[in-house]
Amino acid sequence: MHNTATAVALGDLAANEPAREFAFSDADFRSLVQLAREHAGIALSESKRNLVYTRVSRRLRALGFTAFKEYRAYLAENAGELESFINAISTNLTKFFRESHHFDHFRSQVAVPFINGQRRGDGRLRVWSAGCSTGEEPYTLAAVLRREIPSGARLDVRILATDIDTDVLGKAARGIYPLNAFESVPRPYLDYFEPVGDGSKESLAAAESIRSLIVFRRLNLIEQWPFRGKFDAIFCRNVMIYFDNPTKTALIDRFIQHIKPGGFLYIGHSESFHGTHSELQLVGRTTYRRKA
Ligand SMILES: C[S@@+](CC[C@H](N)C(=O)[O-])C[C@H]1O[C@@H](n2cnc3c(N)ncnc32)[C@H](O)[C@@H]1O
Structure with a gap:
């Protein structure tokens, strides 16, 4: 477990942003939005910022990173992680006989x-x-x-x-x-x-x-x-x-x-x-x- 206070780079926090477990900057968000669009066609608007943070956080936890910046560097160097990233970002809600x-x-x-x-x-x-x-x-x-x-x-x-x-x-x-x-x-x-x-x-x-x-x-x-x-x-x-x-x-x-x-x-x-x-x-x- 990482201490929130040390994990979050204070410079990355906008005044009204919640304290987060992982440092998550504007550049991190934009870069992940770009990847989702490029590789899956998924368009993520500004309103999806928390969703991106929450869903991708589980990859950071699994890999032991403390900041999205580290995760982005890992993604850039490990082509296999792209699959896990897309899996994390996609919305999978469904049910039997949906819209029957x-x-x-x-x-x-x-x-x-x-x-x-x-x-x-x-x-x-x-x-x-x-x-x-x-x-x-x-x-x-x-x-x-x-x-x-x-x-x-x-x-x-x-x-x-x-x-x-x-x-x-x-x-x-x-x-x-x-x-x-x-x-x-x-x-x-x-x-x-x-x-x-x-x-x-x-x-x-x-x-x-x-x-x-x-x-x-x-x-x-x-x-x-x-x-x-x-x-x-x-x-x-x-x-x-x-x-x-x-x-x-x-x-x-x-x-x-x-x-x-x-x-x-x-x-x-x-x-x-x-x-x-x-x-x-x-x-x-x-x-x-x-x-x-
Ligand atoms: C909300 S679910 C819909 C499931 C089902 N069709 C239904 O209506 O209940 C959307 C699915 O689309 C998939 N998906 C998103 N982008 C995709 C892409 N570029 N190619 C193939 N599947 C994609 C997601 O992984 C997710 O499982």
Whole structure:
């Protein structure tokens, strides 16, 4: 533990700034903001100063530094730390069946028509959960799909679930959640979660029948994407909220290139856009259809 009085360089403190465990100057904040923008597209305004301090402090604690200046020097010399920095800075809030109207729409307009053979297209159903965080979104999609697939049917169905944050991806791949995470799961879908092997009654694990539909991968949305295929549906919800407008607009243009004609883009409740992407038609609450 470091004594606050010695750890904080007094010259770095503005008059109304709280005393902090670690010295944190304006230059430190600006430099970390720049890194987050450059490497993850995440735009952090002045109002996020405390958030940056709090989230990155845990890296300083883990590494035994007393000041952000030392951490910045370490970051500059250790490329591997960039991953931990991005993990620390990203916001990962999510839950099962979040904004459940999207899953109603997905079920009736994507899953059911595909499974009934009314809209098979290339014979494959491909869904992308872009910014999947700890996995609740792709497991929700998998449960919705699995419930519609008749048992024994052999259909080519796959959900790609990606995130930039390797910590949350690890949790997503484990697929084990505390019981209170299931409060938002409608009764019939609880069948796809089961007691964990160690007999713990505190958590449930995603069953193999839904796990097998999902592939988890690390992917940075602002970098190159390692695939050329198109998706029947892309869920990118509560991710672009952290990007600035040019980054968001460019990303939506790239999504459009990866949605099959007639396929859908689902975005977060506060992320709507108006008239800027003529290939997309608004067909429901924050639900867009790529024109055929
Ligand atoms: C708030 S969560 C949204 C989770 C889920 N989509 C939902 O709506 O519940 C935002 C996720 O976006 C991820 N993210 C942020 N910037 C990213 C980027 N450049 N590339 C990929 N994922 C990113 C974060 O790591 C985080 O897990």
